[in-house]
Amino acid sequence: MHEISxxxxxxxxxxxxxxxxxxxxxxxxxxxxxxxxxxxxxxxxFAYDSLREGTQLEGTELVIHSAELTTCCRHxxxxxxxxxxxxxxxxxxxxxxxxxxGDEFFIQYLVTEKV
Amino acid sequence: xxxxxxxxxxxxxxxDRLAAEIRARLARLNLxxxxxxxxPGSGKTSLLEKTLAHFGxxxxxxxxxxDVQTDNDARRLAAAGGALVRPIVTGGACHLDARMVSxxxxxxxxxxxxxxxxxxxxxxxxxxxxxxxxxxxxxLLSTAEGDDKPLKYPAIFRRAALLVxxxxxxxxxxxxxxxxxxxxxxxxxxxxxxxxxSSRSGEGMADWYAWLxxxxxxxxxxxxxxxxxxxx
Ligand SMILES: Nc1nc2c(ncn2[C@@H]2O[C@H](COP(=O)(O)OP(=O)(O)OP(=O)(O)O)[C@@H](O)[C@H]2O)c(=O)[nH]1
Ligand SMILES: [Mg+2]
Ligand SMILES: [Zn+2]
Numbered sequence: 001m002h003e004i005s006x007x008x009x010x011x012x013x014x015x016x017x018x019x020x021x022x023x024x025x026x027x028x029x030x031x032x033x034x035x036x037x038x039x040x041x042x043x044x045x046f047a048y049d050s051l052r053e054g055t056q057l058e059g060t061e062l063v064i065h066s067a068e069l070t071t072c073c074r075h076x077x078x079x080x081x082x083x084x085x086x087x088x089x090x091x092x093x094x095x096x097x098x099x100x101x102g103d104e105f106f107i108q109y110l111v112t113e114k115v
Numbered sequence: 116x117x118x119x120x121x122x123x124x125x126x127x128x129x130x131d132r133l134a135a136e137i138r139a140r141l142a143r144l145n146l147x148x149x150x151x152x153x154x155p156g157s158g159k160t161s162l163l164e165k166t167l168a169h170f171g172x173x174x175x176x177x178x179x180x181x182d183v184q185t186d187n188d189a190r191r192l193a194a195a196g197g198a199l200v201r202p203i204v205t206g207g208a209c210h211l212d213a214r215m216v217s218x219x220x221x222x223x224x225x226x227x228x229x230x231x232x233x234x235x236x237x238x239x240x241x242x243x244x245x246x247x248x249x250x251x252x253x254x255l256l257s258t259a260e261g262d263d264k265p266l267k268y269p270a271i272f273r274r275a276a277l278l279v280x281x282x283x284x285x286x287x288x289x290x291x292x293x294x295x296x297x298x299x300x301x302x303x304x305x306x307x308x309x310x311x312x313s314s315r316s317g318e319g320m321a322d323w324y325a326w327l328x329x330x331x332x333x334x335x336x337x338x339x340x341x342x343x344x345x346x347x
Contacts, residue, residue, distance in 0.1 A: 002208070002209050002210050002240075002241035002244060002245075005208065005212075006126065006127070006244065009126060009127055009129060009130070010126050012129070013124070013126060013128065013129070017120075017122065021120065023120070027117065031126070035269065036269050036270050036273050036303075037244070037270060038240055038241070038243035038244045038270030038271065039244060085266040085269070085302075087266065087299075087302075095298065096298075097302050098301075098302060098305055099269070099302050099303055102269075102273075103273065105125060105126055105127070105244070106122075106123060106124055106125045106126060107122040107123070107124055107125075107126060108121070108122065108123065109119050109120055109121045109122055109123075110119075110120045110122060111117055111118070111119055111120075112117065112118045112119075112120055113116070113117055113118075114116045114117075114118065
Protein backbone atom coordinates (compact mmCIF):
# COMPACT_ATOMS: atom_id res chain seq x y z
CA MET A 1 0.00 0.00 0.00
CA HIS A 2 1.24 3.44 -0.85
CA GLU A 3 -0.57 5.21 1.97
CA ILE A 4 2.67 5.32 3.98
CA SER A 5 4.41 7.35 1.30
CA UNK A 6 1.28 9.44 0.82
CA UNK A 7 1.12 10.15 4.57
CA UNK A 8 4.78 11.17 4.52
CA UNK A 9 4.13 13.50 1.57
CA UNK A 10 1.13 14.95 3.40
CA UNK A 11 3.22 15.67 6.49
CA UNK A 12 5.94 17.36 4.41
CA UNK A 13 3.30 19.57 2.77
CA UNK A 14 1.68 20.53 6.04
CA UNK A 15 5.01 21.31 7.70
CA UNK A 16 5.94 23.46 4.71
CA UNK A 17 2.65 25.40 5.10
CA UNK A 18 3.27 25.77 8.82
CA UNK A 19 6.68 27.24 8.13
CA UNK A 20 5.60 29.49 5.25
CA UNK A 21 2.57 30.89 7.10
CA UNK A 22 4.28 30.96 10.49
CA UNK A 23 1.49 28.95 12.11
CA UNK A 24 1.88 28.21 15.80
CA UNK A 25 -0.01 25.01 16.46
CA UNK A 26 -2.05 22.99 13.99
CA UNK A 27 -4.80 21.02 15.71
CA UNK A 28 -6.39 19.49 12.61
CA UNK A 29 -5.60 18.68 9.00
CA UNK A 30 -8.78 18.27 6.98
CA UNK A 31 -8.60 16.28 3.76
CA UNK A 32 -11.15 15.64 1.07
CA UNK A 33 -10.83 12.17 -0.50
CA UNK A 34 -12.99 10.77 -3.27
CA UNK A 35 -13.52 7.09 -4.12
CA UNK A 36 -11.82 7.59 -7.53
CA UNK A 37 -8.64 8.99 -6.00
CA UNK A 38 -7.00 5.60 -5.45
CA UNK A 39 -6.40 6.53 -1.81
CA UNK A 40 -7.96 4.40 0.94
CA UNK A 41 -9.01 6.70 3.78
CA UNK A 42 -8.61 4.07 6.53
CA UNK A 43 -5.13 3.09 5.39
CA UNK A 44 -4.08 6.74 5.16
CA UNK A 45 -5.46 7.47 8.64
CA PHE A 46 -3.56 4.50 10.03
CA ALA A 47 -0.33 5.46 8.27
CA TYR A 48 -0.60 9.07 9.42
CA ASP A 49 -1.32 8.11 13.02
CA SER A 50 1.76 5.89 13.09
CA LEU A 51 4.05 8.41 11.40
CA ARG A 52 3.08 11.51 13.39
CA GLU A 53 4.40 10.14 16.69
CA GLY A 54 7.50 11.96 17.82
CA THR A 55 7.20 14.64 15.11
CA GLN A 56 6.04 18.26 15.17
CA LEU A 57 2.62 16.97 14.14
CA GLU A 58 2.27 14.61 17.08
CA GLY A 59 -0.72 16.57 18.44
CA THR A 60 -2.35 17.18 15.06
CA GLU A 61 -5.45 15.16 14.18
CA LEU A 62 -6.14 14.03 10.63
CA VAL A 63 -9.79 14.44 9.66
CA ILE A 64 -10.93 12.88 6.40
CA HIS A 65 -14.06 14.00 4.58
CA SER A 66 -15.05 11.46 1.97
CA ALA A 67 -16.42 12.86 -1.24
CA GLU A 68 -19.36 11.09 -2.86
CA LEU A 69 -19.78 9.88 -6.39
CA THR A 70 -22.53 11.03 -8.64
CA THR A 71 -23.92 8.39 -10.94
CA CYS A 72 -26.01 9.24 -13.95
CA CYS A 73 -28.23 6.77 -15.79
CA ARG A 74 -27.85 7.31 -19.51
CA HIS A 75 -31.16 5.66 -20.12
CA UNK A 76 -33.56 7.62 -17.86
CA UNK A 77 -31.13 10.40 -16.82
CA UNK A 78 -31.70 9.63 -13.14
CA UNK A 79 -28.89 11.17 -11.03
CA UNK A 80 -27.93 9.70 -7.69
CA UNK A 81 -25.17 10.09 -5.11
CA UNK A 82 -23.46 7.15 -3.52
CA UNK A 83 -20.21 5.88 -2.13
CA UNK A 84 -20.55 2.42 -3.63
CA UNK A 85 -20.49 1.55 -7.28
CA UNK A 86 -23.85 0.62 -8.70
CA UNK A 87 -24.09 -1.54 -11.79
CA UNK A 88 -27.81 -0.93 -12.36
CA UNK A 89 -29.93 2.19 -12.23
CA UNK A 90 -32.08 2.04 -9.07
CA UNK A 91 -34.94 3.67 -11.00
CA UNK A 92 -35.12 1.94 -14.39
CA UNK A 93 -32.68 -0.97 -14.01
CA UNK A 94 -30.52 0.07 -16.97
CA UNK A 95 -26.84 -0.91 -16.90
CA UNK A 96 -25.82 2.12 -18.97
CA UNK A 97 -24.48 4.21 -16.14
CA UNK A 98 -21.86 6.89 -15.93
CA UNK A 99 -19.99 7.63 -12.74
CA UNK A 100 -18.86 11.20 -12.29
CA UNK A 101 -16.60 12.98 -9.82
CA GLY A 102 -14.82 11.30 -6.94
CA ASP A 103 -11.26 12.24 -7.99
CA GLU A 104 -10.79 14.59 -5.04
CA PHE A 105 -7.63 14.27 -3.01
CA PHE A 106 -6.58 17.54 -1.47
CA ILE A 107 -6.01 19.38 1.77
CA GLN A 108 -9.18 21.36 2.35
CA TYR A 109 -8.02 23.37 5.33
CA LEU A 110 -5.92 23.39 8.47
CA VAL A 111 -7.26 24.33 11.89
CA THR A 112 -4.75 26.31 13.93
CA GLU A 113 -4.76 27.32 17.58
CA LYS A 114 -3.40 30.65 18.75
CA VAL A 115 -1.98 30.52 22.26
CA UNK B 116 -8.61 30.67 19.60
CA UNK B 117 -9.04 28.46 16.54
CA UNK B 118 -8.61 29.64 13.02
CA UNK B 119 -9.33 27.92 9.73
CA UNK B 120 -6.67 28.21 7.04
CA UNK B 121 -8.02 27.17 3.63
CA UNK B 122 -5.44 25.30 1.56
CA UNK B 123 -7.14 23.58 -1.37
CA UNK B 124 -3.89 22.05 -2.56
CA UNK B 125 -3.36 18.52 -3.75
CA UNK B 126 -1.50 16.35 -1.28
CA UNK B 127 0.88 15.04 -3.94
CA UNK B 128 1.65 18.44 -5.43
CA UNK B 129 5.42 17.87 -5.06
CA UNK B 130 5.15 14.81 -7.29
CA ASP B 131 2.91 16.69 -9.73
CA ARG B 132 5.42 19.52 -10.05
CA LEU B 133 8.23 17.09 -10.94
CA ALA B 134 5.90 15.29 -13.35
CA ALA B 135 5.20 18.61 -15.07
CA GLU B 136 8.96 19.12 -15.53
CA ILE B 137 9.27 15.66 -17.08
CA ARG B 138 6.29 16.38 -19.35
CA ALA B 139 7.89 19.61 -20.52
CA ARG B 140 11.21 17.88 -21.25
CA LEU B 141 9.52 15.11 -23.24
CA ALA B 142 7.50 17.68 -25.17
CA ARG B 143 10.69 19.55 -26.09
CA LEU B 144 12.07 16.26 -27.43
CA ASN B 145 8.71 15.66 -29.14
CA LEU B 146 8.80 12.21 -27.56
CA UNK B 147 5.42 10.55 -26.92
CA UNK B 148 5.27 8.55 -23.69
CA UNK B 149 3.16 5.86 -22.06
CA UNK B 150 2.84 4.60 -18.50
CA UNK B 151 1.75 0.94 -18.46
CA UNK B 152 -0.16 -0.09 -15.35
CA UNK B 153 -1.73 -3.42 -14.37
CA UNK B 154 -1.98 -5.99 -11.61
CA PRO B 155 1.09 -8.22 -11.26
CA GLY B 156 1.33 -10.63 -14.16
CA SER B 157 -1.29 -9.18 -16.53
CA GLY B 158 1.23 -9.31 -19.35
CA LYS B 159 2.98 -5.92 -19.53
CA THR B 160 6.47 -7.25 -20.19
CA SER B 161 5.22 -9.91 -22.61
CA LEU B 162 3.38 -7.26 -24.63
CA LEU B 163 6.49 -5.06 -24.72
CA GLU B 164 8.68 -7.99 -25.80
CA LYS B 165 6.41 -8.60 -28.78
CA THR B 166 6.24 -4.89 -29.51
CA LEU B 167 10.04 -4.57 -29.64
CA ALA B 168 10.25 -7.56 -31.97
CA HIS B 169 7.53 -6.12 -34.21
CA PHE B 170 9.01 -2.65 -34.66
CA GLY B 171 12.64 -3.77 -34.73
CA UNK B 172 14.84 -0.99 -36.12
CA UNK B 173 11.87 1.02 -37.50
CA UNK B 174 11.07 2.67 -34.18
CA UNK B 175 13.54 3.28 -31.41
CA UNK B 176 11.66 2.70 -28.15
CA UNK B 177 13.13 3.87 -24.85
CA UNK B 178 11.97 1.72 -21.94
CA UNK B 179 11.90 2.09 -18.18
CA UNK B 180 10.94 -1.04 -16.24
CA UNK B 181 9.84 -0.61 -12.65
CA ASP B 182 10.08 -3.56 -10.31
CA VAL B 183 9.95 -3.99 -6.55
CA GLN B 184 12.99 -6.22 -6.06
CA THR B 185 14.59 -7.36 -9.31
CA ASP B 186 15.68 -6.04 -12.68
CA ASN B 187 14.27 -9.14 -14.42
CA ASP B 188 11.86 -7.21 -16.61
CA ALA B 189 14.58 -4.83 -17.81
CA ARG B 190 16.73 -7.86 -18.69
CA ARG B 191 13.84 -9.48 -20.57
CA LEU B 192 13.27 -6.29 -22.56
CA ALA B 193 16.95 -5.90 -23.39
CA ALA B 194 17.05 -9.54 -24.52
CA ALA B 195 13.99 -8.88 -26.70
CA GLY B 196 15.90 -6.20 -28.59
CA GLY B 197 15.36 -3.11 -26.45
CA ALA B 198 18.29 -0.83 -27.23
CA LEU B 199 17.65 1.64 -24.43
CA VAL B 200 16.24 -0.04 -21.32
CA ARG B 201 16.65 1.14 -17.75
CA PRO B 202 15.39 -0.61 -14.62
CA ILE B 203 13.99 1.16 -11.60
CA VAL B 204 14.16 -1.11 -8.57
CA THR B 205 11.91 0.54 -6.02
CA GLY B 206 13.18 -1.52 -3.08
CA GLY B 207 9.74 -2.16 -1.70
CA ALA B 208 7.65 0.75 -2.99
CA CYS B 209 4.53 -0.45 -4.79
CA HIS B 210 4.58 2.24 -7.50
CA LEU B 211 6.91 4.50 -9.45
CA ASP B 212 6.89 8.20 -8.69
CA ALA B 213 8.04 11.20 -10.68
CA ARG B 214 11.27 11.54 -8.70
CA MET B 215 12.42 8.02 -9.59
CA VAL B 216 11.55 8.50 -13.26
CA SER B 217 13.16 11.91 -13.44
CA UNK B 218 16.43 10.56 -12.04
CA UNK B 219 16.59 7.73 -14.58
CA UNK B 220 15.51 9.92 -17.51
CA UNK B 221 18.34 12.34 -16.78
CA UNK B 222 20.81 9.60 -17.71
CA UNK B 223 19.08 8.38 -20.85
CA UNK B 224 20.09 9.40 -24.39
CA UNK B 225 16.58 10.08 -25.66
CA UNK B 226 17.54 11.81 -28.91
CA UNK B 227 16.51 9.63 -31.83
CA UNK B 228 13.87 7.77 -29.86
CA UNK B 229 10.34 7.76 -31.20
CA UNK B 230 8.55 6.52 -28.10
CA UNK B 231 9.09 6.16 -24.36
CA UNK B 232 7.29 3.40 -22.49
CA UNK B 233 7.38 3.07 -18.72
CA UNK B 234 6.35 -0.30 -17.31
CA UNK B 235 5.07 0.48 -13.83
CA UNK B 236 5.30 -1.85 -10.84
CA UNK B 237 2.61 -4.55 -11.03
CA UNK B 238 -0.19 -2.99 -8.95
CA UNK B 239 -3.61 -1.74 -9.96
CA UNK B 240 -4.08 0.74 -7.13
CA UNK B 241 -1.03 2.71 -6.05
CA UNK B 242 0.40 3.79 -9.45
CA UNK B 243 -2.86 5.62 -10.19
CA UNK B 244 -2.00 8.36 -7.69
CA UNK B 245 1.36 9.24 -9.22
CA UNK B 246 1.65 11.25 -12.40
CA UNK B 247 4.98 10.36 -14.05
CA UNK B 248 4.79 13.08 -16.68
CA UNK B 249 3.61 10.61 -19.33
CA UNK B 250 1.25 11.55 -22.17
CA UNK B 251 -1.05 8.62 -21.58
CA UNK B 252 -1.65 5.94 -19.05
CA UNK B 253 -2.43 2.51 -20.46
CA UNK B 254 -4.11 0.02 -18.16
CA LEU B 255 -3.86 -3.71 -18.87
CA LEU B 256 -6.45 -6.16 -17.60
CA SER B 257 -6.03 -9.86 -18.32
CA THR B 258 -8.91 -12.23 -18.96
CA ALA B 259 -7.57 -14.27 -16.03
CA GLU B 260 -8.72 -11.45 -13.72
CA GLY B 261 -12.34 -10.45 -13.17
CA ASP B 262 -14.28 -8.27 -15.58
CA ASP B 263 -15.46 -6.28 -12.53
CA LYS B 264 -11.91 -4.96 -11.91
CA PRO B 265 -12.78 -1.51 -13.32
CA LEU B 266 -15.43 -1.10 -10.63
CA LYS B 267 -13.22 -2.46 -7.87
CA TYR B 268 -10.16 -0.39 -8.77
CA PRO B 269 -11.73 2.57 -10.55
CA ALA B 270 -8.96 5.15 -10.08
CA ILE B 271 -6.63 3.82 -12.76
CA PHE B 272 -9.48 3.23 -15.24
CA ARG B 273 -10.61 6.83 -14.74
CA ARG B 274 -7.14 8.12 -15.60
CA ALA B 275 -6.17 5.75 -18.42
CA ALA B 276 -6.51 6.73 -22.06
CA LEU B 277 -6.44 3.11 -23.21
CA LEU B 278 -7.56 -0.20 -21.73
CA VAL B 279 -5.82 -3.25 -23.17
CA UNK B 280 -7.55 -6.50 -22.33
CA UNK B 281 -4.80 -9.12 -22.49
CA UNK B 282 -4.60 -12.92 -22.73
CA UNK B 283 -7.67 -13.28 -24.94
CA UNK B 284 -6.38 -16.77 -25.82
CA UNK B 285 -7.67 -17.73 -22.35
CA UNK B 286 -11.22 -16.48 -22.96
CA UNK B 287 -13.68 -19.26 -22.29
CA UNK B 288 -11.55 -20.72 -19.51
CA UNK B 289 -13.05 -18.22 -17.06
CA UNK B 290 -16.31 -16.27 -16.94
CA UNK B 291 -14.56 -13.11 -18.14
CA UNK B 292 -16.90 -11.27 -20.50
CA UNK B 293 -15.26 -8.75 -22.86
CA UNK B 294 -18.41 -6.73 -23.24
CA UNK B 295 -19.05 -6.51 -19.53
CA UNK B 296 -15.44 -5.43 -18.90
CA UNK B 297 -15.80 -2.72 -21.54
CA UNK B 298 -19.12 -1.55 -20.10
CA UNK B 299 -17.65 -1.32 -16.61
CA UNK B 300 -14.61 0.59 -17.85
CA UNK B 301 -16.82 3.07 -19.76
CA UNK B 302 -18.99 3.63 -16.69
CA UNK B 303 -15.89 5.00 -15.01
CA UNK B 304 -14.41 6.68 -18.07
CA UNK B 305 -16.61 7.13 -21.15
CA UNK B 306 -13.64 8.33 -23.25
CA UNK B 307 -11.44 5.29 -22.65
CA UNK B 308 -10.27 3.46 -25.78
CA UNK B 309 -10.36 -0.33 -25.58
CA UNK B 310 -8.30 -2.99 -27.37
CA UNK B 311 -8.12 -6.71 -26.74
CA UNK B 312 -5.27 -8.96 -27.69
CA SER B 313 -3.13 -11.94 -26.87
CA SER B 314 0.64 -11.69 -26.84
CA ARG B 315 0.66 -15.47 -27.00
CA SER B 316 -1.58 -16.14 -30.01
CA GLY B 317 -0.96 -12.81 -31.73
CA GLU B 318 -4.70 -12.09 -31.97
CA GLY B 319 -5.44 -8.35 -31.82
CA MET B 320 -1.78 -7.34 -31.83
CA ALA B 321 -2.15 -5.43 -35.13
CA ASP B 322 -4.60 -3.03 -33.44
CA TRP B 323 -2.09 -2.32 -30.69
CA TYR B 324 0.70 -1.67 -33.20
CA ALA B 325 -1.59 0.65 -35.16
CA TRP B 326 -2.50 2.51 -31.97
CA LEU B 327 1.20 3.00 -31.19
CA UNK B 328 1.93 4.17 -34.72
CA UNK B 329 -0.80 6.80 -34.49
CA UNK B 330 0.75 8.01 -31.27
CA UNK B 331 4.22 8.31 -32.78
CA UNK B 332 3.01 10.16 -35.87
CA UNK B 333 1.55 13.04 -33.90
CA UNK B 334 2.50 16.53 -34.96
CA UNK B 335 5.02 18.45 -32.86
CA UNK B 336 3.21 19.27 -29.64
CA UNK B 337 3.11 22.59 -27.88
CA UNK B 338 5.00 22.45 -24.59
CA UNK B 339 2.33 22.02 -21.93
CA UNK B 340 2.26 24.45 -19.05
CA UNK B 341 3.07 23.27 -15.55
CA UNK B 342 -0.59 22.51 -14.80
CA UNK B 343 0.00 18.79 -15.25
CA UNK B 344 -2.69 16.24 -15.80
CA UNK B 345 -6.11 17.92 -15.54
CA UNK B 346 -7.67 14.74 -14.18
CA UNK B 347 -5.56 14.69 -11.05
N1 LIG C 1 -1.95 -17.37 -21.95
C1 LIG C 1 -1.29 -16.20 -21.99
N2 LIG C 1 -0.33 -15.96 -21.09
C2 LIG C 1 0.32 -14.79 -21.16
C3 LIG C 1 0.04 -13.82 -22.15
N3 LIG C 1 0.84 -12.74 -21.95
C4 LIG C 1 1.60 -13.04 -20.87
N4 LIG C 1 1.30 -14.27 -20.38
C5 LIG C 1 1.91 -14.94 -19.24
O1 LIG C 1 1.56 -14.24 -18.05
C6 LIG C 1 2.65 -14.27 -17.12
C7 LIG C 1 3.01 -12.86 -16.72
O2 LIG C 1 3.42 -12.13 -17.86
P1 LIG C 1 4.34 -10.85 -17.76
O3 LIG C 1 4.47 -10.30 -19.14
O4 LIG C 1 5.59 -11.14 -17.02
O5 LIG C 1 3.41 -9.90 -16.88
P2 LIG C 1 3.75 -8.48 -16.22
O6 LIG C 1 2.49 -7.70 -16.22
O7 LIG C 1 4.92 -7.88 -16.87
O8 LIG C 1 4.13 -8.93 -14.73
P3 LIG C 1 4.78 -8.01 -13.55
O9 LIG C 1 5.81 -7.14 -14.20
O10 LIG C 1 5.37 -9.01 -12.61
O11 LIG C 1 3.64 -7.24 -12.96
C8 LIG C 1 3.79 -14.99 -17.83
O12 LIG C 1 3.78 -16.33 -17.41
C9 LIG C 1 3.42 -14.88 -19.30
O13 LIG C 1 3.92 -15.94 -20.06
C10 LIG C 1 -0.97 -14.13 -23.13
O14 LIG C 1 -1.31 -13.35 -24.03
N5 LIG C 1 -1.61 -15.34 -22.98
MG1 LIG D 1 6.64 -7.12 -16.00
ZN1 LIG E 1 -32.28 4.76 -15.21
